[in-house]
Amino acid sequence: MLVESPVVPTGQGSTMRILVTGGAGFVGSHLCERLLAEGHEVICVDNLSTGRLQNVAGLLDHPSFTYLAHDVVEPLPPLPRLDRIYHLASPASPPAYQRNPIATLRVNSEGTRHVLELAAVHDASFLYASTSEVYGDPLEHPQCEEYRGNVSTVGPRSMYDEAKRCGEALTIAYAREHEVETRIVRIFNTYGPRMDPNDGRVVSNFIVQALRGTPLTVYGAGSQTRSFQYVDDLIDGMIRLMESAHCGPVNIGNPSEYTILQFAQLIRELTATAAPIEFLPLPADDPKQRRPDITLAQTVLGWEPRVSVRAGLAATIAYFKEELGADLVAANGHHRNYSLPAHMIGRRDVIQSTVN
């Protein structure tokens, strides 16, 4: 952890039993760790489709931690009484969800319904991990929660964007029809230790490429923007939302906005790499700009990000150095291609150039 997170009271001041779906993923593993540190009992459910058991390896011997291998598209097995459910199970990186469009739609629709049923039976509060992707390629900037989005139902991101919109709709339907205590968090681009080096997201791609000394792959001209949040800030925001009286949706993200080209230059600077920048075609429907309006989170949760992008990236770069370890030394110019699959790339007129 980079900064001392403020102590957020999780519930009634007593130990709770908390289910985290997708708990072996990047975000889920940090959430499990934080909830255990607060003294709660945690059941982590994951099918390891995009997560890694190594993310929770350090928790497996913890007496209050249980790992359950299960695909939430199937109904969950009987579980002891639950107080809280954080539902994070879903692929999150564009290459991962585009490789598995039906699984992505199913986990956020059928899977979300199963987990909501469980919340209803256990009278447990339920938090759904939604995304800034519900705003699509936004026509309003920055994006506030009232904005309804600009999403294609049939575009190359529709399996994720529409799945998450469906997940939100199911969540609010269970709140209305079954009086489940629900929360919806809209998560903006988040990075940090335990990201999978192979998952194809921009932060992991650029850092891995920079550390290997291979070109940083900027899609398009790099003029599209993203706003990057460190994972500790996200975990703090999710727990605050769960324990608040506000059902959401609430944006949780860091409003520090970068063009992707600026971000590549920042990674080059922080890794002190000589690796050049290589321009590749922009994937179709890639959102042109993204920055959260966090007024609601500031007002109702007293939350705002505390970790600067530079500090968060320094910790993340240190993690990747350790993660790649001997592999980095062995790489010596050979590298895997962590880019989008070719059929997902919009233009075929590849322009390659080098920016110094």
Ligand code: NAD
């Ligand atoms: P991740 O891929 O690292 O974690 C997702 C986890 O869900 C993985 O461990 C995966 O194995 C598990 N999973 C997927 N399908 C499953 C299924 N059917 N049954 C059980 N487990 C399943 O991704 P992440 O970055 O940790 O994202 C976590 C959640 O946050 C996702 O719901 C994602 O949509 C959301 N989110 C993340 C970001 C981000 O920038 N990281 C941004 C917006 C939203």
Ligand code: UDP
């Ligand atoms: N991107 C890039 N090079 C990469 C990976 C991604 O230029 O190697 C761009 C991508 O086109 C998008 C942005 O970086 O504009 C963020 O991509 P990511 O996959 O991390 O998440 P998104 O916000 O698109 O879901």
